[in-house]
Amino acid sequence: MFGSDKHDLEKVSADSNVGPLPEKLSSNDIATSDDTESDAKYGTTQRGLKSRHIQLIALGGCIGTGLFVGTGATLSTTGPAPLFMSFVVISGLVWVVMQTLGEMAAYIPTSGSSVPLYVKRYVEPSLAFAAGWNYWYAYAMLVASEVSASAVIIDYWPNPVPVAVWLTIVLVTIVMLNIFVVSWYGESEFWFASIKIIGILGLIVLGVVLFFGGGPNRDRLGFRYWQKPGAFIPFAAPGNTGKFLAFWTALVKSGFAFILSPELIVLAAGETEAPRRNIPKAAKRFIYRLMVFYILGSLVISVIVASNDDLLLQGVSSGEGNAGASPFVIGIKRAGIRALDHIINAVILTSAWSAGNSFMFAGSRSLYSLALNGQAPKIFRTCNKHGVPYLCVGVTALLACLVYLSVSGGSANVFQWFVNLTTISGYIAWIILLIAYLRFRRALEYNGLLHQRPYKTPGQPYVTYVALGFLIVLTLTNGFQVFFPGKFTASSFLAAYITLPIVVVLYLGHKIWFRTPLFLRADKIDVYSGKDEADRLEETDIPPVPKNVTQKIWFWIA
Numbered sequence: 294m295f296g297s298d299k300h301d302l303e304k305v306s307a308d309s310n311v312g313p314l315p316e317k318l319s320s321n322d323i324a325t326s327d328d329t330e331s332d333a334k335y336g337t338t339q340r341g342l343k344s345r346h347i348q349l350i351a352l353g354g355c356i357g358t359g360l361f362v363g364t365g366a367t368l369s370t371t372g373p374a375p376l377f378m379s380f381v382v383i384s385g386l387v388w389v390v391m392q393t394l395g396e397m398a399a400y401i402p403t404s405g406s407s408v409p410l411y412v413k414r415y416v417e418p419s420l421a422f423a424a425g426w427n428y429w430y431a432y433a434m435l436v437a438s439e440v441s442a443s444a445v446i447i448d449y450w451p452n453p454v455p456v457a458v459w460l461t462i463v464l465v466t467i468v469m470l471n472i473f474v475v476s477w478y479g480e481s482e483f484w485f486a487s488i489k490i491i492g493i494l495g496l497i498v499l500g501v502v503l504f505f506g507g508g509p510n511r512d513r514l515g516f517r518y519w520q521k522p523g524a525f526i527p528f529a530a531p532g533n534t535g536k537f538l539a540f541w542t543a544l545v546k547s548g549f550a551f552i553l554s555p556e557l558i559v560l561a562a563g564e565t566e567a568p569r570r571n572i573p574k575a576a577k578r579f580i581y582r583l584m585v586f587y588i589l590g591s592l593v594i595s596v597i598v599a600s601n602d603d604l605l606l607q608g609v610s611s612g613e614g615n616a617g618a619s620p621f622v623i624g625i626k627r628a629g630i631r632a633l634d635h636i637i638n639a640v641i642l643t644s645a646w647s648a649g650n651s652f653m654f655a656g657s658r659s660l661y662s663l664a665l666n667g668q669a670p671k672i673f674r675t676c677n678k679h680g681v682p683y684l685c686v687g688v689t690a691l692l693a694c695l696v697y698l699s700v701s702g703g704s705a706n707v708f709q710w711f712v713n714l715t716t717i718s719g720y721i722a723w724i725i726l727l728i729a730y731l732r733f734r735r736a737l738e739y740n741g742l743l744h745q746r747p748y749k750t751p752g753q754p755y756v757t758y759v760a761l762g763f764l765i766v767l768t769l770t771n772g773f774q775v776f777f778p779g780k781f782t783a784s785s786f787l788a789a790y791i792t793l794p795i796v797v798v799l800y801l802g803h804k805i806w807f808r809t810p811l812f813l814r815a816d817k818i819d820v821y822s823g824k825d826e827a828d829r830l831e832e833t834d835i836p837p838v839p840k841n842v843t844q845k846i847w848f849w850i851a
Contacts, residue, residue, distance in 0.1 A: 497585070
């Protein structure tokens with residue numbers, strides 16, 4: 294198709310007589326680089342991300358509009374109980390995804406690390422081809438969704454500036470932070486994520502204060518909005534059936550707040566200092582991010598905003614005034630706290646900018662990994678002198694220009710389209726990822742290397758099987774709402790399911806063209822190439838030793 298797949302398969306076939314320990318394959322077979330000459334021609338990425346960068350990216354890199362803005366539509370459609378329950382369930386799924394990624398990334402943290410690289414190495418090339426292009430497309434759409442949401446957030450403040458101007462400012466800034474030096478991205482995300490973390494922690498504290506009546510109007514909220522207008526808004530049917538459908542609707546919609554954020558750790562693995570120390574560290578702390586930011590954040594939203602509040606995001610689609618604000622902002626405004634709603638809206642705008650920045654990094658590295666894999670044109674392997682694949686950044690930005698649909702379609706409407714498109718892409722990506730992990734684990738068992746994993750997670754492989762089954766059901770029911778009477782629209786149906794046939798066509802087309810196997814047998818899976826280099830890096834790594842209490846706290850954080 295674009296290069297080396299057929300050559301790789303011939304090599305695997307030629308090695309069919311190897312014993313229990315397969316011979317090491319060339320670096321091209323593990324999607325690093327063809328040879329020294331190619332590296333000199335195209336350049337390579339560099340390890341420019343420090344420990345504090347990767348830890349803050351893991352904690353807050355992708356906390357964006359899914360939590361701050363998208364929750365508004367879910368709350369007004371389903372009620373507070375389904376919103377909170379869905380965040381708890383999805384958090385459990387994402388924790389499993391993060392742990393499986395952490396195991397694979399820490400084992401061999403090579404340049405160009407990505408989920409498609411693992412799929413090609415541990416499953417087979419055709420599935421990797423489909424997964425890789427799905428990832429790139431999804432990340433580009435996520436950039437567009439965050440930029441589009443920025444326009445929704447800015448719309449909270451009355452202003453005469455055309456929406457196209459705001460979109461351009463946000464998008465150009467994101468490109469500039471990604472196209473020159475990787476440390477620029479790392480440094481910007483360190484500060485962006487810090488602002489987000491401080492902001493969300495402040496909002497959680499504020500939620501507790503308002504819960505107990507500590508606001509200016511001394512109105513004790515408690516769980517008032519869970520009682521009136523109610524914990525559930527039945528969806529499409531009365532009684533318990535409607536309540537269950539409301540929960541499932543929230544479950545499908547809430548996925549957007551989490552989609553593809555764990556993969557950032559893997560994509561940064563090849564550009565991270567001391568990856569065997571920092572990747573497990575980031576993966577272990579991911580649970581705190583889920584519990585504090587997402588679960589407690591959704592609970593605060595359900596406490597401070599009523600599900601029938603007329604300023605929620607759905608009001609924007611109906612053409613109402615400044616309803617494009619976040620549920621957090623609306624709750625603060627309803628509590629009568631002057632000026633704070635504007636400050637928090639500014640923090641949320643920064644969050645959307647930051648998430649777009651992270652997704653641009655992820656999208657460009659996904660395309661770069663495809664090129665290293667021989668599944669995208671070799672030109673996309675080109676890096677500048679600072680190790681940035683700038684052509685990949687440029688092409689990802691071009692696809693993200695679909696955000697200009699906001700100019701004619703309305704920012705809130707276009708934001709919802711992007712939400713639907715990226716959610717289904719993310720679910721498909723996670724299904725493929727978990728399959729790759731199960732094959733990775735099977736290959737390690739076959740070669741007696743399971744005990745040599747530098748990062749081991751509890752409950753495996755059972756939690757992976759449970760998460761895999763649940764994700765398959767979520768994917769198939771992603772757009773179930775459109776099948777109810779009076780709910781069907783062509784745009785909603787396409788947004789919910791168009792990615793499925795695209796991925797199938799990519800997979801079957803590649804498989805028919807290259808005649809790849811259904812999957813690689815355990816004795817043909819390479820679990821050695823790149824391991825020696827990772828082992829040497831680990832041996833030479835000297836963890837910093839804190840000299841005082843302040844440093845001890847800082848080293849724990851970063």
